[in-house]
Amino acid sequence: MFQSTELNRRNHSVQKLVSILFGVVTCLLIVPVLTIMTVLVYKGGPNISFEFLFSAPTNGMTAGGIFPALLGTILLVVVALIFSVPLGVATAVYLSEYASDTWLTRLINLAIINLAGVPSIVHALFGLGAFVIFAGFGTSILAASLTLGIMTLPVVIVATRESLQAVPPEFRMACWGMGATRWQTIRKVVLPNAMSGILTGVILEVSRTAGETAPIMFTGAAFFLPFLPQGILDQTMAMSLHLFVVSTQVPGVPETLPYSVALVLVSMVLIMNAASIILRAYVRGQKKW
Amino acid sequence: MNSDKNILVSQDLDVKDSAWYWDKFFQILMFISGVSAIFLIVSIFFFITKEGFSFFFESFSFREFFLSSAWRPTSLSNPTHGILALAIGTASVTGFAMLLAVPFSLCAAIFISEFASGRVREILKVLIELLAAIPSVVWGFIGLSIMNPLIIDLFDVPVGLGILNSGIILGLMAAPIMTTIAEDALKAVPDHYREAAEALGATKWQVTFKVVLPAAKNGLVAAILLGVGRGFGETMAVLMTSGHSINLPTSPFDSVRALTATIAAELGETAVGSEHYKALFTLGILLFLVTFVINLIADIVVKGNKRH
Numbered sequence: 054m055f056q057s058t059e060l061n062r063r064n065h066s067v068q069k070l071v072s073i074l075f076g077v078v079t080c081l082l083i084v085p086v087l088t089i090m091t092v093l094v095y096k097g098g099p100n101i102s103f104e105f106l107f108s109a110p111t112n113g114m115t116a117g118g119i120f121p122a123l124l125g126t127i128l129l130v131v132v133a134l135i136f137s138v139p140l141g142v143a144t145a146v147y148l149s150e151y152a153s154d155t156w157l158t159r160l161i162n163l164a165i166i167n168l169a170g171v172p173s174i175v176h177a178l179f180g181l182g183a184f185v186i187f188a189g190f191g192t193s194i195l196a197a198s199l200t201l202g203i204m205t206l207p208v209v210i211v212a213t214r215e216s217l218q219a220v221p222p223e224f225r226m227a228c229w230g231m232g233a234t235r236w237q238t239i240r241k242v243v244l245p246n247a248m249s250g251i252l253t254g255v256i257l258e259v260s261r262t263a264g265e266t267a268p269i270m271f272t273g274a275a276f277f278l279p280f281l282p283q284g285i286l287d288q289t290m291a292m293s294l295h296l297f298v299v300s301t302q303v304p305g306v307p308e309t310l311p312y313s314v315a316l317v318l319v320s321m322v323l324i325m326n327a328a329s330i331i332l333r334a335y336v337r338g339q340k341k342w
Numbered sequence: 343m344n345s346d347k348n349i350l351v352s353q354d355l356d357v358k359d360s361a362w363y364w365d366k367f368f369q370i371l372m373f374i375s376g377v378s379a380i381f382l383i384v385s386i387f388f389f390i391t392k393e394g395f396s397f398f399f400e401s402f403s404f405r406e407f408f409l410s411s412a413w414r415p416t417s418l419s420n421p422t423h424g425i426l427a428l429a430i431g432t433a434s435v436t437g438f439a440m441l442l443a444v445p446f447s448l449c450a451a452i453f454i455s456e457f458a459s460g461r462v463r464e465i466l467k468v469l470i471e472l473l474a475a476i477p478s479v480v481w482g483f484i485g486l487s488i489m490n491p492l493i494i495d496l497f498d499v500p501v502g503l504g505i506l507n508s509g510i511i512l513g514l515m516a517a518p519i520m521t522t523i524a525e526d527a528l529k530a531v532p533d534h535y536r537e538a539a540e541a542l543g544a545t546k547w548q549v550t551f552k553v554v555l556p557a558a559k560n561g562l563v564a565a566i567l568l569g570v571g572r573g574f575g576e577t578m579a580v581l582m583t584s585g586h587s588i589n590l591p592t593s594p595f596d597s598v599r600a601l602t603a604t605i606a607a608e609l610g611e612t613a614v615g616s617e618h619y620k621a622l623f624t625l626g627i628l629l630f631l632v633t634f635v636i637n638l639i640a641d642i643v644v645k646g647n648k649r650h
Contacts, residue, residue: 064545071547075453082446082517083469086476089484140375147376151369157377163641164379170568170637171383171630172575173478174602175390178609178626182389186614203382210379234365264477267577267602271609293479293578300483301582315483319476326475330468 093319097312105313114277114303119314121281125289126321129198129269130262132285137202138255141209148210149217150239169207173267176204180272195285197273201262208258209251216250217243249336253329260325264318266293276302292318387630394623407624413588413604415618423621425628427588431598434591435584436573438509443517443573444566450517451524451565456550467525474518482582485511489583499595503585506594511583512573520569527561528554560643567640571633577602601625 057065104118111117144161152158180200190196220243228238244251275288276298282289296318300311410424454466485507493502531554539549555562585597586607605622612619 064548068545068547072453072457075449075457078446078449079453079458079466082450082514082521083466083473086473086514089488092488140378143372143375144379147372151372152376161376161379163638164383166637166641167383167634168379168386170571170575170633171386172577172602172633174575174577174605175386175626175630175633178390178393178605178623179386181609182393182623183385186393187389203386206379206382234361236365236368237361239368260475264475264479266477266479267606270606293477296479296483297578297582300486311483311487315480319480322475322477323472326472330471 090319093312093316096309097314097316100309100313101317106317110277113305114299115306115310119292119295119317121278122290122292122295122314123317124281125194125274126263126292128194128282128285128289129201129273129291130259132194132198133202133205133262134255134259136199137206137258138209140202141206141254141258142213142251144206145210145213145217146239146244149214150235150243165207165210168203173204173265176200177268177271179203180268185272190286192271192275192288193273193286194282194289195273197269197289197291198285200268200272201265204265204268205258205261208261209254212254212257213247213251216247216253219250220246249332249339253333253336256325256329256332260322260329263325264293264322266291266297270294292321387627390623390626390630394620394627397617397620397624400617400620411588411590413599415608415621421617423624425601425625427590428599428601428604428625430590431584431588432574432580432600432602434505434598435508435512435580435600436570438505438594439512439516439573440566440570442510442513443520443569446513447517447520447565447569448524448562450521451528451562452550452555454521455525455528456546456554470518470521473514474522476515478515478576478578479582481511481515482579485579485583493595497595501585501595501597503583504595504597505584505591508580508584508598508600509594511579512576515576515579516569516572519572520565523565523568524558524562527558527565530561531557564640564644567636567643571636571640574636575602575629575633577606581606601629605629 106118106123107120108118109121110119144165148158148161152161177200180196180203184190184196184199185192188196190199224242224246225238228242229235233241269291273288274291274294276290276294278288278290292314296311296314299306299314406422406424408424409426410422411427411430412422412424413428414420414422450466450470454463454470458466486503489507489510490502493499493507497506535553535557536549539553540546544552580600581603584600584603586599586603587597588599589596591598605625608618609622612622
């Protein structure tokens with residue numbers, strides 16, 4: 054009675070074939086990139102040393118290390134986070150805890166989608182027009198960081214909103230039932246329970262911010278500076294722009310140097326991303342509800 | 343006696359103590375933050391328009407701007423601002439990238455969501471997420487120093503920078519994002535759709551093609567649209583891999599120049615307020631409007647999906 058018919062068998066083999074085919078296509082998407090990463094490690098790896106990371110470029114950027122760029126990227130990321138994390142978290146709190154589904158909420162969501170979707174070079178134009186010229190910051194870390202912060206704001210908003218919405222509504226109701234105000238509930242119950250999700254979003258934002266090039270090209274990053282920035286109104290070098298410069302703008306760069314710069318940049322970004330993924334998985338395992 | 347006590351309690355609760363004022367304060371603060379997203383997107387449009395605006399009254403000619411392929415903003419005798427070649431450059435690179443990325447990422451999304459399970463699915467999802475994180479300047483460098491010699495060797499052409507190189511790099515960049523969004527769309531199809539089809543004796547791939555894909559159609563279209571938006575707006579990778587010469591391309595090996603890359607390459611050399619500077623901001627306005635429309639359509643398509 055349960056003997057398979059010709060049709061069953063054919064369906065089964067088609068199913069197998071399709072499954073394998075799709076698996077192969079998926080691998081085709083991933084394998085070239087893994088190969089490329091191997092090449093980066095192979096060519097750029099041997100050159101990376103303590104000295105490479107902690108000394109300045111010399112000989113018109115054809116030798117020496119990457120320290121000013123490394124430090125500059127860290128500065129840019131920190132200043133960007135200082136203003137975009139509070140703003141992003143507050144926006145997410147508003148959307149998740151206060152707003153009801155009105156035209157205004159829909160408009161805010163559309164604005165967030167567009168902040169994420171507008172080309173990075175348009176953000177650069179905005180940064181130049183608004184911060185460098187209009188606000189009078191000049192080409193500086195402050196102007197570049199504000200541009201980066203606005204550009205990556207959606208990353209924090211989306212991650213925070215998701216983790217706030219994952220906090221069960223019963224938690225809030227129990228707190229309101231005790232007579233707490235809405236803000237007390239958010240601060241004492243909702244935010245602590247969503248903290249690790251927010252942290253995941255912040256780490257993701259760090260990785261996005263560190264890799265961006267176009268938004269900082271005209272707002273605060275310099276091709277080469279003989280000294281380190283002294284304050285947030287100084288220009289700075291940055292890893293991403295440094296990679297662009299040594300691979301396209303400077304003649305006579307030894308072949309392996311840009312590979313090393315690329316490897317350090319990719320490692321920074323991927324380690325941050327991996328950390329955020331691991332944290333997310335850990336939090337899921339820890340969930341008590 | 344009892345009712346007296348109740349009245350007392352409700353009066354206590356009505357007291358406007360410091361907690362009440364803090365609550366109001368933070369409600370207003372959160373509202374301002376929430377609205378700031380709208381304020382930011384409006385100010386982006388305002389500031390790029392403010393800088394590029396007067397270009398429309400001084401040297402803008404609709405005919406020249408959209409229909410001429412001569413982009414010579416620095417010419418002393420007769421500067422021209424035709425974006426046709428740049429627009430075709432952007433379109434050809436994005437189109438080529440989508441030709442590669444759409445089938446690959448849809449297949450990958452279907453595989454991850456419908457066929458893979460357990461560990462394999464988790465590992466693939468993490469890998470795709472990591473691919474999406476690689477910065478665009480690194481992609482540009484890969485195109486420049488790894489793809490370029492590869493293309494020269496394989497196809498025996500003098501230069502490996504052009505539509506082909508740029509398209510492959512852009513395709514690899516857009517694919518992980520499209521895969522993630524498409525996979526979300528497939529995951530949003532309720533499981534009882536699949537179970538009902540399986541109960542009727544359909545095999546997994548019949549379920550996928552006859553039930554899941556039609557149900558997730560809108561989400562998949564949105565994924566493709568967002569991929570197009572990403573390709574269209576990409577700057578550094580295209581600047582480094584497209585060859586950056588103004589050209590009406592006739593073959594995939596031809597070098598082209600994209601709208602975004604033009605701004606990135608030329609803005610540093612212009613004087614603030616000059617005609618060239620304003621022309622570049624006008625390109626920015628164009629880019630802003632096009633991506634705005636793409637995002638808007640994607641949003642409407644997804645919303646249409648959710649109503650079912």
